[in-house]
Amino acid sequence: MSVPSADPQAASPAPVFLPPPAPLLGFSAEEYRTRRQALRSACPDGIILLRGSTEDEAVSPGRYQQNSTFLYFTGVVTPGAFLVLLPPDLPAVAGLRGAAPDVREILYLPKRDAAMETWTGPKLGPGTEAEAATGVQKTADSSSVLGALMAWARRNSTLYLEAPFGPDNETSRVYQLMNRLKAQMPTIHFKDATDAIGHLRMVKSPAEIARIVEAIEITQAGHRAARAVIAGGDGRHEYEAEAAALQAFRSHGAGLAFGSIVGTGANATVLHYEENCAQMKQGQLVVVDIGAKSGAYCGDLTRTYPVGGVFGDREKEIYTLVLQALEHAISSFKHGDTLQDLTDKCKAFYKEQPQRAKDANGVEQMLDNFMPHGLSHHLGLDVHDVGDRLIPLAPGHVITVEPGLYIPSEGIGVRIEDDYLVTEDGLELLGPPLERGVDELEAALKAE
Numbered sequence: 001m002s003v004p005s006a007d008p009q010a011a012s013p014a015p016v017f018l019p020p021p022a023p024l025l026g027f028s029a030e031e032y033r034t035r036r037q038a039l040r041s042a043c044p045d046g047i048i049l050l051r052g053s054t055e056d057e058a059v060s061p062g063r064y065q066q067n068s069t070f071l072y073f074t075g076v077v078t079p080g081a082f083l084v085l086l087p088p089d090l091p092a093v094a095g096l097r098g099a100a101p102d103v104r105e106i107l108y109l110p111k112r113d114a115a116m117e118t119w120t121g122p123k124l125g126p127g128t129e130a131e132a133a134t135g136v137q138k139t140a141d142s143s144s145v146l147g148a149l150m151a152w153a154r155r156n157s158t159l160y161l162e163a164p165f166g167p168d169n170e171t172s173r174v175y176q177l178m179n180r181l182k183a184q185m186p187t188i189h190f191k192d193a194t195d196a197i198g199h200l201r202m203v204k205s206p207a208e209i210a211r212i213v214e215a216i217e218i219t220q221a222g223h224r225a226a227r228a229v230i231a232g233g234d235g236r237h238e239y240e241a242e243a244a245a246l247q248a249f250r251s252h253g254a255g256l257a258f259g260s261i262v263g264t265g266a267n268a269t270v271l272h273y274e275e276n277c278a279q280m281k282q283g284q285l286v287v288v289d290i291g292a293k294s295g296a297y298c299g300d301l302t303r304t305y306p307v308g309g310v311f312g313d314r315e316k317e318i319y320t321l322v323l324q325a326l327e328h329a330i331s332s333f334k335h336g337d338t339l340q341d342l343t344d345k346c347k348a349f350y351k352e353q354p355q356r357a358k359d360a361n362g363v364e365q366m367l368d369n370f371m372p373h374g375l376s377h378h379l380g381l382d383v384h385d386v387g388d389r390l391i392p393l394a395p396g397h398v399i400t401v402e403p404g405l406y407i408p409s410e411g412i413g414v415r416i417e418d419d420y421l422v423t424e425d426g427l428e429l430l431g432p433p434l435e436r437g438v439d440e441l442e443a444a445l446k447a448e
């Protein structure tokens with residue numbers, strides 16, 4: 001994840017609606033096996049432990065969501081689960097009685113609880129049924145995972161966890177787990193698998209890309225619904241456009257990838273604006289930054305629309321510059337560029353422009369002063385998916401490109417965002433093109 005201030009939705013609340021998950025999220029068991037094998041190859045000298053989320057870690061009240069890394073390696077949404085991957089030289093039976101020695105992957109699941117399932121519905125529990133459903137070699141009761149780890153650690157004391165070091169993480173559940181393990185097994189040696197996991201998750205498989213494109217298509221349906229409200233002109237509210245987008249998402253069985261941003265006039269200059277309660281005035285620009293979450297994957301598209309359907313002169317001037325910045329970033333992309341390089345190119349483009357705007361003190365500034373966020377972030381299971389801004393982009397990465405200009409002194413904010421696949425040849429637009437040129441956008445709004 002990039003630094004919070006770099007992304008427009010970095011502090012957005014968690015999704016409020018999520019679609020029910022399909023078994024293994026619709027991917028093949030083979031795809032998950034390949035991912036687990038790749039992680040074992042990247043961390044060959046120790047045991048790997050991944051912990052799933054527990055229900056009390058719900059990201060929004062009453063809404064449990066599995067953590068994305070656990071989902072990536074298992075497709076399992078059951079709360080309170082663990083995944084253990086063993087190195088080549090460690091017999092599984094050393095930590096798990098009854099396991100065949102050559103078992104390399106064990107999924108720990110909470111035992112089924114008939115009374116609880118009255119409330120929650122059927123859950124996946126340990127046993128052959130879960131092994132068949134998930135394709136994981138062996139399942140076991142999650143209450144036995146610490147004991148098993150201790151037994152294995154006597155033979156191999158290196159334990160990989162997804163545990164980024166730093167002051168923000170020391171109170172996390174994974175640190176609590178590390179402290180418990182360390183107390184019982186002082187010789188245990190922890191290694192952080194975060195980077196290895198990130199490198200795998202960043203490269204999307206064809207099946208994942210197809211899923212992201214579905215989420216983008218549903219996000220586009222949301223945009224068409226929202227812009228029809230905005231085309232209606234003066235007097236409509238931001239929340240009416242937000243509601244129209246949500247209705248389109250839910251009609252396709254999708255949920256929200258993040259809290260929708262619909263900001264008119266000066267609200268469009270607030271990067272994390274989410275109140276969505278103001279009345280729209282004819283001629284104002286409205287930033288609509290929305291994303292559908294479909295089959296666990298996210299879309300993330302922003303368009304900026306003129307209320308009533310026609311751009312004013314200054315609005316058109318600023319909008320056109322933002323669109324040019326986007327096109328410049330795409331066309332100047334070079335193999336090996338990082339997200340930071342893309343941001344730098346965008347800012348350099350703004351800096352070259354003759355236009356000026358006034359800052360909060362009424363002082364004229366060059367336009368690069370009016371884009372406080374980064375140009376891009378990775379996109380996948382999370383809307384701000386794993387991937388640092390300094391890692392060179394490589395084929396299979398999926399990123400957003402979202403230049404903006406935010407000029408509070410004029411009550412004008414513009415952001416345009418599309419999602420791209422990094423290929424050998426450059427950046428390839430994902431999903432069908434959604435109108436973003438001034439003329440085609442005005443024509444589309446007129447037709448609504």
Ligand SMILES: [Mn+2]
Pocket residue numbers: 008009300377400402417
């Ligand atoms: Mn975005």
